[in-house]
Amino acid sequence: MGSDMISRRTMIAATAVGLAGCSSARYRGPEVTRIQVFKERREMQFLHDRTLLKSYNFNLGFEPVGHKQQEGDGRTPEGAYRIDRRNPNSRYHLSLGISYPDQNDVAAAEALGVDPGGDIFIHGTPEEWLNTPDWTWGCIAVKNEEMDEIYAMIETGTLIYIYT
Secondary structure (H helix, E strand, O other): OHHHHHHHHHHHHHHHHHHHOOOOOOOOOOOOOEEEEEOOOOEEEEEEOOEEEEEEEOEOEOOOOOOOOOOOOOOOOOEEEEEEEEEOOOOOOOEEEEOOOOHHHHHHHHHHOOOOOOOEEEEOOOHHHOOOOOOEOOOEEOOHHHHHHHHHHOOOOOEEEEEO
């Protein structure tokens, strides 16, 4: 019975390694501990502690200036959030969810009597939008090839700071 258990464990581990090999993009560098998004500069930086690992340019929502206040305003939130989900089947190639709205965002929206919105992501860009600046509803959009890299680099729980 002991050897059967070892065989099963070995088989499960081998299967897991095999499935991991099916991924189209792998990242073997240092852990990304922080994402910094500079909206005005349209620059997103990935850091390991204080070391810059990679940076990308991006597009924002159709009304990029200011902090997101409500559903449909076309703004990207500003502040400290986390990557809270991964979507390999995104309508926009691949996507990483941002934990907007937080408690402060909800309270601010309630004070205004509006819905804060949600579903803010870092995601890819469909072919028809490649040459259109600031086309999203508040998300951060990069080229699909870049999203492949980003998706491989970022783990759920990674801190993301979005600045003006």
